[in-house]
Amino acid sequence: xxxxxxxxxxxxxxxxxxxxxxxxxVLAYELAPVPTAMxxxxxxxxxxAKSTLKKSLQIEVSRRNAGDADVTVIDGSALLWTIHWPADxxxxxxxxxxxxxxxxxxxxSDVYLIFDRYxxxxxxxxxxxxxxxxxxxxxxxxxxxxxxAQKVVLSSIENKKQLNLLLCEELTQDRLFxxxxxxxxxxxxxxxxxxxxxxxxxxxxxxxxxxxxxxEADTIIVQQVLGCAGEAHQISVVSDDTDVFVLLLxxxxxxxxxxxxxxxxxxxxRAIVDIKSTLAKHSQIVKNLLPAHAISGCDTVxxxxxxxxxxxxxxxxxxNDLSAIGNVxxxxxxxxxxxxxxxxxxxxxxxxxDIKLREERPELLPESTLDKL
DNA sequence: ACTGTGGTGTGTTGTTCAAT
DNA sequence: ATTGAACAACACACCACAGT
Numbered sequence: 001x002x003x004x005x006x007x008x009x010x011x012x013x014x015x016x017x018x019x020x021x022x023x024x025x026v027l028a029y030e031l032a033p034v035p036t037a038m039x040x041x042x043x044x045x046x047x048x049a050k051s052t053l054k055k056s057l058q059i060e061v062s063r064r065n066a067g068d069a070d071v072t073v074i075d076g077s078a079l080l081w082t083i084h085w086p087a088d089x090x091x092x093x094x095x096x097x098x099x100x101x102x103x104x105x106x107x108x109s110d111v112y113l114i115f116d117r118y119x120x121x122x123x124x125x126x127x128x129x130x131x132x133x134x135x136x137x138x139x140x141x142x143x144x145x146x147x148x149a150q151k152v153v154l155s156s157i158e159n160k161k162q163l164n165l166l167l168c169e170e171l172t173q174d175r176l177f178x179x180x181x182x183x184x185x186x187x188x189x190x191x192x193x194x195x196x197x198x199x200x201x202x203x204x205x206x207x208x209x210x211x212x213x214x215x216e217a218d219t220i221i222v223q224q225v226l227g228c229a230g231e232a233h234q235i236s237v238v239s240d241d242t243d244v245f246v247l248l249l250x251x252x253x254x255x256x257x258x259x260x261x262x263x264x265x266x267x268x269x270r271a272i273v274d275i276k277s278t279l280a281k282h283s284q285i286v287k288n289l290l291p292a293h294a295i296s297g298c299d300t301v302x303x304x305x306x307x308x309x310x311x312x313x314x315x316x317x318x319x320n321d322l323s324a325i326g327n328v329x330x331x332x333x334x335x336x337x338x339x340x341x342x343x344x345x346x347x348x349x350x351x352x353x354d355i356k357l358r359e360e361r362p363e364l365l366p367e368s369t370l371d372k373l
Numbered sequence: 374a375c376t377g378t379g380g381t382g383t384g385t386t387g388t389t390c391a392a393t
Numbered sequence: 394a395t396t397g398a399a400c401a402a403c404a405c406a407c408c409a410c411a412g413t
Contacts, residue, residue, distance in 0.1 A: 081374040082413070154374070240375055265375080267413050 061274040066262050069109050069236035071228050073221050074266070076115035076164065077154075078239050082266040085150040091163070092143045095170050102171070103181040109236070112224045113171070114190040115164045116217045118157055141166060164191060172197050172204070190220055222247045229259050240265040243293075248275055249282075250290040285316045291325035292316050292342065 083101055086093045105111045139148055141162040153159045168191035171177070181187070182200050188207060190196040196207045210227055212220050221244055225235055237248065245263060252261060252275055261275040279286055292312055324330035324338050 075374095078374055242375095265413095267375085 061262065061272050061277070063272060066236075066264075066272050066274070067234055067260060069232075069234040069262065071112070071232040071235045072105050072109045073112040073225050073235065073237045073239075074105070074114065075217055075221060075237075075239035075241065075244065076113055076167075077160075077217060078241065079113075079266045080154060080163070081150075086147060089147050090143065091141055091145050091147055091166060094147055095143070095167055098167060099171070099174070099177050099181070102187070103177075105238075106181045106185050106187060108185075110185045110188070110228075112188045112190070112196070112221075112228070114217045114220045114224065115168065115192075116160075117192055117215045118161045119215050143170075168192070172199065175202075178202070178204075188224075190224070196224075216243075218243045218247060222251055225261070226251055226255060226257075229255070229257050232259055234260040234262070237261070237263045238266050239263065245273065246290055246293045249279055249286050252276075253279055253283075253286045285313075288316055288322040291322040294325070 079101070080098070083094070083097050086097070102111060102113065138156065138158045139145070139152070139162075141153075141159065143166060147153070148159070153163055168189055171187070171189050178187075178199055178201060186198055186200040188196045188198045188210075190210075190212075194213050195211045198205050198207050210224060212223055214220050214223075218239075218241060221237060221239060225237060225248065229235065237244065240263075248261065248263065258276075263273040263275060265272075282289075322338050322342055324334045327335075
């Protein structure tokens with residue numbers, strides 16, 4: 001890892017030595033593998049207040065007015081947390097509970113169930129290491145295994161991976177479950193395999209049209225929502241992740257959809273978000289919402305010191321443009337300029353897009369801001 | 374996994390007053 | 394008239410805890 005203190009003391013030592021060192025010269029380099037505003041000693045600091053973004057933008061709708069969806073897309077990892085965890089049972093008992101829950105969804109609508117994938121050596125492994133604090137006991141899970149504590153299974157990647165695997169296996173193989181639950185609507189399960197499996201009674205087919213190599217359930221959810229947007233009359237997404245919320249808003253806008261789309265939590269009684277009216281209310285900022293969320297801190301991007309999602313939205317509403325970010329055709333300099341301008345605006349610096357600012361107009365960059373940067 | 378709440382601490386802004 | 398210091402009010406981020 002890196003040690004900011006070591007770097008800092010070396011620089012101090014350089015200054016105090018006789019060698020001719022220019023401050024500007026030193027500061028022209030990164031001095032650290034990640035920008036210093038972004039991390040704490042123990043690594044990257046992940047944005048903790050993601051949910052404020054969702055909370056301040058969302059438009060709630062009551063259960064009664066939400067209407068009935070004919071397609072339900074479910075985030076598997078969020079679902080697992082809310083299903084009754086048998087205190088004194090086996091893994092099979094828990095899976096049985098999952099099936100019961102799915103059956104209740106299946107009686108209303110088609111169900112697309114999506115689990116996180118865990119590829120080795122992905123960019124996310126770093127994030128995982130941070131998250132896996134606390135209990136870290138690895139179990140070997142079989143159907144007949146006595147179920148360990150919820151926390152142990154669901155917060156350890158290794159254990160969760162096994163549980164997901166067992167679940168997918170069971171959901172796609174259990175014919176009794178298929179006959180009982182999929183007589184009215186179909187079930188599409190997405191697990192480790194790139195192609196989802198569709199089940200309808202005795203039929204079992206692979207949905208090559210929905211093939212996806214993505215690791216994150218978030219993006220797969222959105223892909224499948226878009227995939228069935230054509231036929232469905234109303235879509236419901238079961239997830240309370242902010243990332244999903246942002247992605248949905250963005251793509252709903254991009255694709256110019258018109259289907260009623262709601263987002264509900266796997267826990268009954270939580271707020272239900274109406275994506276369509278949320279979009280209508282914030283139509284002037286959706287275009288820049290995804291890039292803004294991306295650079296101001298999300299799962300794999302550390303957030304900036306002292307910048308919450310609240311101020312980001314404020315700056316966004318002031319009309320800062322971020323259209324080049326995420327656009328593969330945009331020249332790199334433009335991307336850089338826009339991002340710089342945006343982050344500057346977040347720290348309260350109004351006009352300049354140039355990093356040379358500090359030399360030209362030092363009065364715009366007070367000490368306190370410098371400390372942050 | 375996420376939500377929600379209350380308490381705490383920090384930083385920013387705006388006001389007043391006095392001195393230059 | 395301008396500047397700086399001191400102060401209060403406010404907003405925001407952070408943390409711990411409890412809950413589903």
